[in-house]
Amino acid sequence: MAKVDNFKEFVYIDPQKKMILLKALGYDLDARGFVVDNTRRRVICKYTRRPVHFNEASILPGSTVIINTNPVSLSSYIEEYLEN
Amino acid sequence: MTPDNTEPDINKILANAAIIGLENIGKRTFDTIKKAWLRIDITSRYGFTITQDEANTLNDIAKNPTYIAFKSAIGTKSPFTRFIKVGLLLYELNSRGEKDRVKEIRSEIYNSQYSNRYVQKIIHIASTGVLLHILDYLTYFKDTNKLSDYAIREEFKRILRIWQEIGVPVKKEDNETTIKNNIQSLITKKVPIIIVYASESAVPRAHLAIADLSNKKVFVGKYILWSKNLTLSGFNQFLGLLYASDTGLDSPFG
Numbered sequence: 001m002a003k004v005d006n007f008k009e010f011v012y013i014d015p016q017k018k019m020i021l022l023k024a025l026g027y028d029l030d031a032r033g034f035v036v037d038n039t040r041r042r043v044i045c046k047y048t049r050r051p052v053h054f055n056e057a058s059i060l061p062g063s064t065v066i067i068n069t070n071p072v073s074l075s076s077y078i079e080e081y082l083e084n
Numbered sequence: 085m086t087p088d089n090t091e092p093d094i095n096k097i098l099a100n101a102a103i104i105g106l107e108n109i110g111k112r113t114f115d116t117i118k119k120a121w122l123r124i125d126i127t128s129r130y131g132f133t134i135t136q137d138e139a140n141t142l143n144d145i146a147k148n149p150t151y152i153a154f155k156s157a158i159g160t161k162s163p164f165t166r167f168i169k170v171g172l173l174l175y176e177l178n179s180r181g182e183k184d185r186v187k188e189i190r191s192e193i194y195n196s197q198y199s200n201r202y203v204q205k206i207i208h209i210a211s212t213g214v215l216l217h218i219l220d221y222l223t224y225f226k227d228t229n230k231l232s233d234y235a236i237r238e239e240f241k242r243i244l245r246i247w248q249e250i251g252v253p254v255k256k257e258d259n260e261t262t263i264k265n266n267i268q269s270l271i272t273k274k275v276p277i278i279i280v281y282a283s284e285s286a287v288p289r290a291h292l293a294i295a296d297l298s299n300k301k302v303f304v305g306k307y308i309l310w311s312k313n314l315t316l317s318g319f320n321q322f323l324g325l326l327y328a329s330d331t332g333l334d335s336p337f338g
Contacts, residue, residue: 006129010139013132017098020106021132024117049197058133062122071173071189072198074139075166083146083155 004061004081018057025064029054035066047073092120094130141176145169154219157226158240159233167193167203168219171210178211179317186211205244212253214281217312217323218243224310225327243277250275254282254290263293267326271306278307280324287313287322294324305329 013021022028026038035043035052042051045068058069060077067073097120101109120126133139145151146169155165170193177186190207193199209215218240226236243250252266263280270278282290294311303309307326314321 004129006127007143008128008130010131010133010136010143011095012134012136013098014102016102016106018132020098020101020109021117021121023106023109024114025121026118056134058131058139061129061131062124062126064122069134070192071135071138071142071170072166072193072196074133074135075142075169075173078139078143078146078169079166082143084152 003084004063007061007082010058013059015054018054018059021059022054022057022066025059025066027066045073047076092116092123092126094120138173138177141173142169145172145176148172148216150216150220150223153223157223157233158237160237162237164202164206164240167198167206168210168215171207171215174207175210175213175215176317179319202241202244205247209244209247212251212281213283213316213319213321214279214323216316217281217314217321217325218279220312221310221323221325243279246275246277247279249273250277250279252278252280254280254286254293256284256286258286258289260289260293260296263290264297267293267297268302271302271326274328276328278326280322280326282322283319287320290322290324 019029022035027035027043028038028040030036030040030042033054035054035057037043043066044050045052046065048068048070050068052066052068056068057066058074058077059066060081063081065077067077094117097117101113101117104113131139151165151168151172154168155162170189174186174189177189190211193207194204206215209218222236222240225231225239226233231239250270252263252270254263258266267278267280280290280294294309297303298309303326306329308329309324309326311322311324
């Protein structure tokens with residue numbers, strides 16, 4: 001994916017809106033609260049290499065990329081998509 | 085700045101959808117949300133996260149001129165830059181008094197798949213507040229000695245490896261004589277680089293100690309002095325860095 005243009009900021013998203021956005025992007029949750037794709041496979045965070053739990057999910061700008069939220073994965077994301 | 089009125093505002097769209105309730109949202113609304121989120125011509129794009137302050141701080145760190153210059157100096161994607169940003173974030177959180185969160189993040193990293201001696205050292209050095217100065221020095225060192233990107237990457241790794249032997253943290257209770265003795269003991273050991281760092285009330289004494297040794301020509305023929313003062317997250321800091329005159333890195337290939 002190319003660099004993200006016109007990025008403004010990271011904002012908090014409450015669980016209700018997060019669920020709506022995830023659904024809109026084609027995701028759902030399994031019985032244990034992990035995010036699954038439209039084939040019902042758990043989504044794996046590209047940085048932590050672990051399944052993404054709903055409570056830990058960040059949804060990243062202008063894409064369908066979702067990751068587990070921690071400083072290292074956010075830093076990796078920023079490096080890959082926002083830094084020049 | 086608020087998003088242009090002609091653009092769909094994803095925050096508003098989601099707020100409206102939340103009022104309707106997830107179970108009542110139809111395919112058309114989901115499509116509208118997806119379209120608004122993925123639109124490429126939008127002028128204000130957001131990332132949604134549960135730790136927005138930390139994410140925004142990391143993004144600000146990525147715009148720090150010293151960090152950018154260092155990234156450019158090492159020339160290629162480095163496995164360390166993402167940890168440099170996290171280290172600087174920890175320093176920032178610590179400065180804000182968020183010590184429990186710092187402990188939590190540090191422990192997560194040390195116990196994670198990422199953990200290795202370099203990563204642990206980056207996190208440690210960043211916590212002293214001196215990391216940005218080291219990056220600044222390395223950028224300067226590259227330019228002055230016309231070194232390759234590779235040489236600078238290796239020099240950074242070398243500093244991380246030997247940090248315990250070359251770092252001279254100046255504590256607030258250290259007097260000028262103690263600081264000078266600590267520096268001179270490293271000169272006797274002929275370490276390749278000596279890094280003297282101080283914060284707040286210790287800054288003037290660190291300054292005086294280095295100035296006195298410099299006036300007495302203790303470094304002549306052995307070390308070259310590079311020093312810097314700055315304020316980081318509201319704290320005054322000093323870094324006095326002495327690098328051996330014979331660096332062994334004078335080739336453009338390192």
